[in-house]
Amino acid sequence: MVKIAVYGIYKNEEMCIECFLSSVKNADEIVLCDTGSGDATNEKINKFKELNPDINLKSYKICVSPWRFDDARNACLSLVSPQMDLCISLDMDEYLMDGWKECLIETWEPGYTRGYHNFKTYWADGSVSEHLHDRIHIRNGYTWKLPVHEILEFDGHEKGKYLKGFWVYHKPEKKEYRSNYLPLLEQSVSERKEIWRSWSFLASEYLGAERYEEALSAISEALNIENSDKAYLYKMNYLIYKAMNHYILALLNLDNYIQHLSYRREPYFEKAMYLHQLGRNIEALLALREAEKITCKIIDYHYNVLAWDDSFKKWMSKIYKLSKKERLWK
Numbered sequence: 001m002v003k004i005a006v007y008g009i010y011k012n013e014e015m016c017i018e019c020f021l022s023s024v025k026n027a028d029e030i031v032l033c034d035t036g037s038g039d040a041t042n043e044k045i046n047k048f049k050e051l052n053p054d055i056n057l058k059s060y061k062i063c064v065s066p067w068r069f070d071d072a073r074n075a076c077l078s079l080v081s082p083q084m085d086l087c088i089s090l091d092m093d094e095y096l097m098d099g100w101k102e103c104l105i106e107t108w109e110p111g112y113t114r115g116y117h118n119f120k121t122y123w124a125d126g127s128v129s130e131h132l133h134d135r136i137h138i139r140n141g142y143t144w145k146l147p148v149h150e151i152l153e154f155d156g157h158e159k160g161k162y163l164k165g166f167w168v169y170h171k172p173e174k175k176e177y178r179s180n181y182l183p184l185l186e187q188s189v190s191e192r193k194e195i196w197r198s199w200s201f202l203a204s205e206y207l208g209a210e211r212y213e214e215a216l217s218a219i220s221e222a223l224n225i226e227n228s229d230k231a232y233l234y235k236m237n238y239l240i241y242k243a244m245n246h247y248i249l250a251l252l253n254l255d256n257y258i259q260h261l262s263y264r265r266e267p268y269f270e271k272a273m274y275l276h277q278l279g280r281n282i283e284a285l286l287a288l289r290e291a292e293k294i295t296c297k298i299i300d301y302h303y304n305v306l307a308w309d310d311s312f313k314k315w316m317s318k319i320y321k322l323s324k325k326e327r328l329w330k
Contacts, residue, residue, distance in 0.1 A: 023095035196228035231260035
């Protein structure tokens with residue numbers, strides 16, 4: 001029988017820790033590391049232990065200085081028993097689907113080192129996003145790297161498997177802008193310049209801080225990396241120019257986004273929404289009609305549920321009516 005451990009780091013997670021613990025309680029081992037909580041998180045963990053004495057739950061207090069997420073996660077992983085076969089890395093505002101253990105045991109195969117699974121986020125503003133994630137790995141050979149937005153690297157030949165039907169859910173709280181992420185991301189790109197995602201995360205933080213020129217510079221660095229996702233980066237450029245109210249450059253980058261991802265509905269939908277914001281509803285309708293032609297839905301980090309659910313039809317109807325008024329006015 002495959003033995004499965006769940007591990008994760010936490011700090012001040014009293015709002016979500018009970019949901020997390022309830023979802024992972026069937027794991028053969030649960031290892032949690034407190035990085036400095038000052039709320040009731042630990043009291044709730046201890047209460048859970050009292051009510052569930054048969055659950056193999058271990059919690060430790062660790063100190064990581066200077067702070068790096070990779071060091072904290074590696075410390076936590078090191079405390080997982082060597083007898084475990086598989087590990088699932090989770091944050092406390094994430095939780096596993098019902099029946100997750102049976103699903104994982106049924107879909108896992110010997111010889112693989114990493115599992116790719118479905119991941120759905122319920123955002124605080126009511127929106128939902130889905131993509132594939134890779135939080136499941138064998139016990140030995142993996143190390144977390146980078147100070148923030150860490151990546152998990154294997155010391156041998158990695159072999160991944162898609163775990164059909166396995167879901168992890170995420171319900172993040174709406175949090176204030178995290179100024180402490182900026183120096184960590186700047187450290188990340190100085191350590192590993194070839195990781196394009198680090199540059200994109202850095203650009204996103206600069207955007208949040210309204211440091212637009214630095215955000216554009218970070219995207220420029222990422223675009224020069226050979227394996228970077230050009231479509232995603234042009235979308236980032238669009239968002240930066242949109243925030244700067246440079247609508248011509250924003251639209252230009254939307255067109256580049258479409259050019260690199262022309263077989264997907266999402267870029268056309270994004271362009272339609274922006275044209276609608278600009279009051280150009282006839283053009284928005286044309287973009288929606290191009291989007292409508294695309295019927296193959298792909299679940300990854302480009303996926304936007306609004307381009308596929310009932311919202312799409314509602315937007316089509318609304319913008320169609322507005323475009324008719326726009327024609328009459330012209």
